[in-house]
Structures are given as C-alpha cells and as structure tokens.
Amino acid sequence: MPLPDAEQLCRQLAEQIRPHITPHAALVGIHTGGVWIAERLHRALGLPTPLGTIDPAFYRDDFHRSGLHPQLRPSDIPFDVADRPIIIVDDVLYTGRTIRAAMNELFDYGRPARIDLAVLVDRGGRELPICARFCAHVMNIPPDKNLQLEQDEQGLLTLRIIDA
Amino acid sequence: MHNPQLNRNGELQHLLTIEGLPRDIITAILDTAVPFTEVAEREVKKLPLLRGKSVFNLFFESSTRTRTTFEIAAKRLSADVINLNITTSSTTKGETLLDTIDNLCAMQADMFVVRHASSGAPYLIAQHLSAIGRDDIHVINAGDGRHAHPTQGLLDMYTIRHYKKDFTGLTVAVVGDILHSRVARSQIHALTTLGVPEVRVIGPKTLLPAEVEKLGVHVFHDMRAGLKDVDVVMMLRLQNERMQGALLPSPQEFFKYYGLTLDKLELAKPDAIVMHPGPMNRGVEIDSAVADGPHAVILPQVTFGIAVRMAVMSILAAH
Numbered sequence: 001m002p003l004p005d006a007e008q009l010c011r012q013l014a015e016q017i018r019p020h021i022t023p024h025a026a027l028v029g030i031h032t033g034g035v036w037i038a039e040r041l042h043r044a045l046g047l048p049t050p051l052g053t054i055d056p057a058f059y060r061d062d063f064h065r066s067g068l069h070p071q072l073r074p075s076d077i078p079f080d081v082a083d084r085p086i087i088i089v090d091d092v093l094y095t096g097r098t099i100r101a102a103m104n105e106l107f108d109y110g111r112p113a114r115i116d117l118a119v120l121v122d123r124g125g126r127e128l129p130i131c132a133r134f135c136a137h138v139m140n141i142p143p144d145k146n147l148q149l150e151q152d153e154q155g156l157l158t159l160r161i162i163d164a
Numbered sequence: 165m166h167n168p169q170l171n172r173n174g175e176l177q178h179l180l181t182i183e184g185l186p187r188d189i190i191t192a193i194l195d196t197a198v199p200f201t202e203v204a205e206r207e208v209k210k211l212p213l214l215r216g217k218s219v220f221n222l223f224f225e226s227s228t229r230t231r232t233t234f235e236i237a238a239k240r241l242s243a244d245v246i247n248l249n250i251t252t253s254s255t256t257k258g259e260t261l262l263d264t265i266d267n268l269c270a271m272q273a274d275m276f277v278v279r280h281a282s283s284g285a286p287y288l289i290a291q292h293l294s295a296i297g298r299d300d301i302h303v304i305n306a307g308d309g310r311h312a313h314p315t316q317g318l319l320d321m322y323t324i325r326h327y328k329k330d331f332t333g334l335t336v337a338v339v340g341d342i343l344h345s346r347v348a349r350s351q352i353h354a355l356t357t358l359g360v361p362e363v364r365v366i367g368p369k370t371l372l373p374a375e376v377e378k379l380g381v382h383v384f385h386d387m388r389a390g391l392k393d394v395d396v397v398m399m400l401r402l403q404n405e406r407m408q409g410a411l412l413p414s415p416q417e418f419f420k421y422y423g424l425t426l427d428k429l430e431l432a433k434p435d436a437i438v439m440h441p442g443p444m445n446r447g448v449e450i451d452s453a454v455a456d457g458p459h460a461v462i463l464p465q466v467t468f469g470i471a472v473r474m475a476v477m478s479i480l481a482a483h
Contacts, residue, residue, distance in 0.1 A: 055199065058199070058212070058213055058478075059212060072198075073199060075202060107208075108207065108208035109206055
C-alpha cells in the first residue's frame with residue numbers, strides 16, 4: 001500500500017489549521033508521534049503560547065489489560081488551561097480511546113474554552129464518537145495492521161505499516 | 165528459589181522486600197514514579213488508575229508519615245482508602261491476623277498495605293491469600309519488625325537518583341542504629357542491587373547486626389573515617405523503643421560519637437546529600453544545623469515517597 005509523505009502531510013495540516021488559530025490558542029502533542037508533529041505545527045504557525053505535551057497512558061481505559069510501560073513521560077502543560085482554546089495533536093487517529101484519555105487528562109488541569117483535534121492520518125476503525133476537525137489524510141487500514149509514525153536520526157518523519 | 169513477590173510471569177505481585185528483587189523491576193518502579201511527581205502540580209491531583217479499588221491500610225504498629233503518604237498515594241490514584249488502626253482493634257479482642265485478613269477479603273479488599281511489629285507478617289498474609297486462591301489481592305509491606313521497609317528503600321533510591329543521576333560511581337554511608345533498622349536493610353539491598361560500588365555502614369559494635377559485612381558493605385566504627393569523601397549520608401533513627409538491655413551508655417554519648425554535625429559532615433564530599441527516613445531525634449543522631457541545612461534532602465524524600473508509592477500501587481494493580 002503506498003503511503004503519503006509525512007513531512008508533506010505536516011505542512012498541509014499547518015495550512016488547514018492556520019485560518020482557525022486564535023491569539024490564545026495552544027497546541028498539546030500526545031507522546032510520542034503527536035509531539036513530533038506538534039513541534040512542527042508550533043514552528044510553522046508561530047504560536048506565542050509554549051507547546052504542551054501529554055502522555056495519557058494513566059487515563060487509558062485498557063490500563064488493567066495492558067499495564068504500565070516504564071517509558072512513560074511526564075505530562076508538561078506550561079500554560080493555564082482554563083478558558084483557553086486547545087488543539088490536541090496526534091499522529092494517527094484510530095479507535096479514539098487515546099483522544100478520550102487525553103481530553104480527560106486536560107480537564108484535570110482546568111476547563112478549556114474548547115478542544116479541537118488535529119491528526120496526520122485518520123485510519124478508520126473508531127470505537128468512540130470522536131472525529132478530527134483537522135486531518136491531513138484519510139485511509140483505511142485493516143485491524144490486523146498498525147500505522148506507525150517514525151522519526152529518523154536527521155529528524156525526518158515517515159509513515160510505516162507494521163503487523164498489529 | 166521462587167520469589168514469593170513475583171507471579172508466574174515474573175511480574176511484581178506483592179512488594180514484601182527489596183532483597184532478591186531484580187534490578188530491572190526496581191528501575192521500572194523508579195522510572196514509573198517520575199511522571200507521578202508532576203501530578204502534585206495539577207489543579208486536580210488525581211489519576212484514575214485505581215478507580216473503584218479498595219486499599220486497606222493495616223497498621224498493627226503506629227506510624228504517621230508512612231501511613232499518611234500511602235493514603236495520599238492511594239487517593240491520588242482514585243482508590244478508596246480504609247485505615248485500620250489494629251493496635252486498638254480486633255486483635256486486642258483475640259482475633260488472629262489471618263482471621264482479620266479473611267474478614268477484609270469478604271469486604272472486597274483489592275490491596276493491603278501492612279505494617280507489623282513481627283518480621284514476616286506481610287509474607288504470611290501473601291502466602292495465605294495464595295492458599296485461599298486470592299492472587300488478585302496485592303500486599304505491600306509498609307515495615308515489618310526488623311526485617312524490611314521496601315517502599316522507604318525505594319523512595320531513598322529515587323531521592324539519590326534525583327540528585328546524583330547515576331548509582332555506579334557513588335560512595336554511600338548508612339549511619340547509626342543498623343541493628344534495629346528495617347530501613348537500613350532495605351537501603352543496603354537496594355544500593356547493592358542498583359550497582360553502588362561502595363556502601364559503608366557506620367555505627368557502634370552494639371548497634372550493628374552480626375556478620376553485616378555479608379551484605380556487601382564496609383563497616384566503620386569511627387564515623388569520621390567512614391564519612392570521608394562520601395556522596396550520600398543516610399542517617400537512621402535511634403530506635404529507643406526497640407532496645408533491650410544496655411546497648412548504649414546514653415543518647416548524649418551516642419550524639420558525641422555518631423551524631424551528624426556540621427564538622428563531621430565536612431569530611432564528606434562538598435556536594436554530599438544528607439537523608440533521614442524520619443522521625444528525627446534532633447540532637448541524638450542528627451544536629452539541627454545539619455537537618456535544616458543546605459545538604460539535607462529530608463523533606464524532598466517525603467514528597468518523592470508519595471510518587472514512589474503511587475508507582476508501586478499502580479504496577480501491582482496492573483498484574
């Protein structure tokens with residue numbers, strides 16, 4: 001299956017978001033792939049509010065099945081969440097459970113004015129009523145495969161399909 | 165030999181002692197604690213990991229700091245916490261320890277945090293749970309007799325790693341009443357497992373256990389010699405309540421030889437940190453000028469203890 005160029009998708013995503021950016025808007029990237037994309041968007045859009053990052057593993061509903069992996073990173077929200085428009089950034093939108101967990105976590109920092117979702121790829125397979133306002137590419141990936149974003153040593157992003 | 169703390173997959177099922185715990189499990193607990201330290205900065209200081217679980221604090225021996233930090237840790241993970249102060253409860257009416265446990269299991273307990281004056285009591289409870297087919301219930305040792313206090317040992321390791329970054333080049337001294345100290349045993353096992361090359365114990369002969377060298381430590385009776393160039397000084401509380409017979413002439417005499425004062429601390433490295441598990445006997449094992457001075461990290465230890473206990477509970481709950 002031919003996969004689109006991830007760097008190209010990042011640029012498209014930035015242009016999609018640009019007309020909707022308000023002065024106080026903040027980006028929050030989800031570890032790890034979402035943070036890479038959020039860093040690029042933050043630069044491209046020249047946002048004054050510093051970039052936030054979260055690892056919503058503590059809020060996942062399948063924690064009792066999958067346990068904790070010790071590579072968890074601390075969440076870092078370097079701005080006041082209350083009354084601020086926030087865009088959650090992730091690489092691949094699949095079941096929607098990560099996004100639900102990320103929204104739950106954000107609300108523990110305060111009550112945002114609104115939350116939007118920006119993703120590089122929507123691969124289908126949703127299990128929750130969640131959809132991305134900003135999405136650079138839509139494709140269908142069968143459930144036995146995973147779509148993964150990788151960053152090489154030069155910092156270049158590529159998409160890859162692996163067995164689930 | 166099978167380690168009774170681990171399940172068939174080698175995962176942590178109970179936390180009973182640091183002795184024999186694989187290094188990667190200790191490191192995983194310390195790594196997991198890191199993101200938990202950040203929860204205290206949030207408006208809502210809660211994570212949903214233990215939502216709907218019941219954690220029973222079973223304290224057969226009194227404690228303020230340990231019980232409170234376990235309670236805070238469980239509550240930050242959204243668990244329901246039930247505190248039982250059993251020194252004043254059913255055991256005084258004649259109920260056995262295991263009868264108490266059976267009753268609490270009937271109340272849908274998910275986790276027991278146990279402190280007991282008898283060494284091995286948490287192990288006995290874990291064994292009993294396995295015998296009655298309740299492997300889904302977890303036991304955390306919060307201090308048993310002179311044996312072990314694993315979460316204290318772990319939070320001490322977290323503190324050392326926080327300030328010193330790496331264990332492999334350190335010289336660490338454990339000072340004072342080693343004989344009665346479950347904290348010292350857990351510290352020594354953790355330090356040697358994590359690869360600290362030089363662990364020293366400093367204390368009078370009467371307060372050192374027989375054959376303490378077999379734990380892989382160097383023994384000093386002269387505190388000044390023992391503190392030379394150390395990176396970390398771990399003070400212990402003089403446990404007057406556990407002393408039988410004349411082990412010490414007097415607390416004043418102890419302070420003179422083994423109390424940590426500013427001039428003794430000068431022998432350690434200039435950036436040495438001073439730790440104490442609390443509660444402190446000021447003027448007995450530690451001088452106030454040191455306890456309140458720039459080298460002391462005694463209050464950060466307490467704060468890190470919450471994150472480390474959250475890490476232990478959430479790792480156990482996932483297995």
